[in-house]
Amino acid sequence: MLGQGIPSEPATVGLAVELLMGQATITPQATFNAPVPQPLQPSETILSGLTFMHPLEQFGNPDLIAVIAYQTQNDTSDGTVYLVQNSFVDLSSLVTGNKTLLWTPPDNSKAWRIFSFWEAYTNQRSCDGGPNATTVLGNGSWTVDHFSKRGASRTTEFWEQYILSDRRVAELLHDVGNYGM
Structure with a gap:
């Protein structure tokens, strides 16, 4: 997640x-x-x-x-x-x-x-990585600081760089987001 x-x-x-x-x-x-x-x-x-x-x-x-x-x-x-x-x-x-x-x-x-x-x-993982990971992406996820601006920025920066950078994925998320309210 x-x-x-x-x-x-x-x-x-x-x-x-x-x-x-x-x-x-x-x-x-x-x-x-x-x-x-x-x-x-x-x-x-x-x-x-x-x-x-x-x-x-x-x-x-x-x-x-x-x-x-x-x-x-x-x-x-x-x-x-x-x-x-x-x-x-x-x-x-x-x-x-x-x-x-x-x-x-x-x-x-x-x-x-x-x-x-x-x-x-805390160095607490929120998600395990894959076996023999060689990159940060393959190493799993670390829990962010939910109470700081920098924690929110870490999350939005990741989304912008790795998820929303794909135009089609961004469009699909936008369309699905219309039904989330």
């Missing part, structure tokens, strides 16, 4: 992305001086209830988008962590080029939680 994906090289701008999160706790009286918390993939527990014809394929490096922190209230016995709403601190500008962070919370008598947000391509 061309509506959900198009033939592309993996990690092409306009393909589907996901937001990943990392986190770390700063105990009272402590300073955070370490690499930014690495992104974690959704747990198998979350994914086990979902059925994917084509699972996510992890490769490449995610891009760090933001790093923030919140003071935490006392953790509960069930592991739930409550954040103090008005304690938000944006730490993004403090991250060094090698993605490390040095930060002492403004109120270090309390525990704090650092959250890092990363963007990565």
Whole structure:
């Protein structure tokens, strides 16, 4: 189905992305001086209830988008962590080029939680390719980013180059489109 994906090289701008999160706790009286918390993939527990014809394929490096922190209230016995709403601190500008962070919370008598947000391509196929594919077209389709202008452009560019470029096909689609309303 061309509506959900198009033939592309993996990690092409306009393909589907996901937001990943990392986190770390700063105990009272402590300073955070370490690499930014690495992104974690959704747990198998979350994914086990979902059925994917084509699972996510992890490769490449995610891009760090933001790093923030919140003071935490006392953790509960069930592991739930409550954040103090008005304690938000944006730490993004403090991250060094090698993605490390040095930060002492403004109120270090309390525990704090650092959250890092990363963007990565899902590299999820929407359609398998043929055996022994040697071209992008034969390699199947990759899911596009349905929420971005670039994802829509990837789809329309593909249609214009490979489908609508045939005048007869374009005419037939136009004729059939009249009955779609």
